[in-house]
Amino acid sequence: MTIYAEELGRGRFGVVYRCYSAAAADSDSFACKSIYKHSISSDSTDRRCLDTEPKILHLLSGCANILRLHDVYEDDDYLHLVTDLCDGGDLFDRVSSGARFSEPDAAVILKQLMTAIAFCHRLGVAHRDIKPDNVLFDSQGRLKLADFGSAEFFGVSEMNGVVGTPYYVAPEVLRGSNYNEKVDVWSAGVILYIMLAGVPPFFGDGPAETFEAVLRANLRFPPKIFRSVSAEAKDLLRKMICRDVSRRLSAEQILRHPWITSGGQTSSMAD
Template sequence: MSSGGELALRQEYVIGDEIGRGRFGTVRRCYAVATGEAFAVKSTPKAPLREAEAADALDLALAEQEPKVHLVASAPGPGASPHVVALHAAFEDDAAVHLVVDLCAGGDLLSLVSSRGRLPEHEAADLVAQLASALASCHRRGVAHRDVKPDNLLFDGGGVLKLGDFGSAGWFGDGRPMTGLVGTPYYVAPEVVAGREYGEKVDVWSAGVVLYMMLSGTLPFYGATAAEVFQCVLRGNLRFPPRAFASVSPEAKDLMRRMLCKDVSRRFSADQVLRHPWIVSRGGAAVMG
């Protein structure tokens, strides 16, 4: 990682317009001075994280470890997936962390579903296959994303899905379990909400929620407040209301049951998702032609 922060960043990249904003930072378009190639730069100021209550101290720790974890997750080499947003450069000083990553100019999955509504099975299956490829690669390298949700599933200019924003990612590669209430209420796994130690299969649960949302336009676990959502997640009572799921195949529902399984020992891994018949046939696309 480079030192020097924003000054060093601006020596190597021309900073353009803002293209996104998160809870703590901003994402801007940027261009490499040497080649003119377009990227995105995510900048996270440290001051708001330091000034937050002690309970939020985890956010500062995550921001400072994000470059290292993201680099492990996206580095080229054996088992690398093309569906992980690549980290190209990182700059850090006392004021902020700046990460130069792939520019994904095609928007995100949340925008796609918001504009189109529920997706046909062959399209949802293809997107989940790309997501599972990203997760399987991260998990083989000892990284759990811990915030899989439609907002963090981005499309490049060619429509390829990429898993981005490793600001909540955790490292389990040395065999240690992960802890901490990290993630987004609607998508977080029950073992996280329960305050237990957990492993990488929390990502598969979140991906199952994403699949449910793509096929139905609704969420499986919801409530008026975060506390109500958490209670619903803890119950883990998975239903397929006929109004939303009348045309969804039994094979798709079978995969969702295996991904949204409260029993972690029985919940699918990302590799098992990739081998499920509904994914292999891309939602029956091979059968239907």
Template sequence: MFYDGEEALMRQYSVGDEIGRGRFGTVRRCHSNATGEALALKTTPKAALHDPLDLALAEQEPKLHLLASSPPCSPHLVALHAAFDDANAVHLVVDLCTGGDLLSLLSARGLRLPEREAAGLAAQLASTLAACHRRVVAHCDVKPDNLHFELKLADFGSAEWFGDGRPMSGLVGTPYYVAPGVVAGREYGEKVDVWSAGVVLYMMLSGAMPFYGATAPEIFEAVLRGNLRFPLRAFAGVSPEAKDLMRRMLCKDVSRRLSAEQALRHPWIASCGGDAVAG
């Protein structure tokens, strides 16, 4: 599973064209030389990681991704097949997802989804986060760009291990989706993922962001205020049960915020999206 050097990578996999590019690296098609299985190769050059925290996250990503995706793996999580580390880069071989991401789906569908469809996707996401949290892994960057179809949670580059009651800290994640405790610089736990999932759900149902700003500092200020509203025009026809779930996921008080397991058992998920959960 874990190997040293790019030579080992080239022996086991044939690497093809680039299919994606992120803040720190690239994603290319590849296939297994042994089985012919089509996969994806995520490469993060270490030279691009100027912040020591970014380098530490890149080097721990394979371990946490493996812990989260080892069998029995949630069907809604991108699995890690192999990891290669050399002096220049970290290479991860993962499931190939060709169906686009949630952001692309929302753009194609007019920025909002029918309530039952949103509930099904929310159920799959809550189920996957609950599975990660049972393995004491917090994703820490849940957002539409990291949700591929058929729905699979990807990119553990910001993930943290919180076993033995270990608190997490540091500003990680994406401004619109990051939880208040992260912005405030406090220690936090795995419920930051539930907050982010709540933002995703709000976006699926309304086509808007619950906490908005023109710049990152303005977004962070809105997140810290946590003034959650449901404008009538954006939420026309959305059920009270769906709004109740979002209030409980986007709750500033962490002690009152739902866990992923509790979100999965919420009556709205059970009635509208329960059939969508597999595995």
């Protein structure tokens, strides 16, 4: 039996509450997303995502850096998803001010994010909407990748369909072609760029201009901003935000990159 304690936020289709189990011996809190089913038509993409997300979260429950689904309850009106409580905020809160991260701090976050993404990819799941809003932190500061509503299984065939968020979406998604799981690597690379620069690599006045900038994929490192950023960090950015998918690193390769393995502790300066 799950008892609601307080409302934490509202989305398009439901409300997120802090909750706890009345039957549990301890007083650990959880989050419960309560989704009003009648607001979603049975033949819509949103309905398919609603059906798929719990299955994917169950599959991914073995990774400490992925939001864990503890239980699912359903009644005539609502679907309730009980997950980890992440009361340490999200990455969007940390980057929205435009403040720049030190390389060691950025490396700690990226390593946890890529650990989550690599775990997904090993199990044949692409997240497809990697962005700061979906990168949460628990009370101990541990990263939890969340919101698998756009996730898709891959392996037998390539994926298609335009999903994602303007600043972070990979160019091959916008081109309307088939694509693979490396769209998540591109999005994570954009997050790394924002952490180090305080601004996104591709942007415009509105979504249409931003999409055009993403399609051009003209990656730049303005000297005024990147003067103090190491060559190793820039090398990793080039290999993540790479228009040629065949040359873009995989999630596993990123975890072995020198900038990650050194924890961002580099002595070289921007070239």
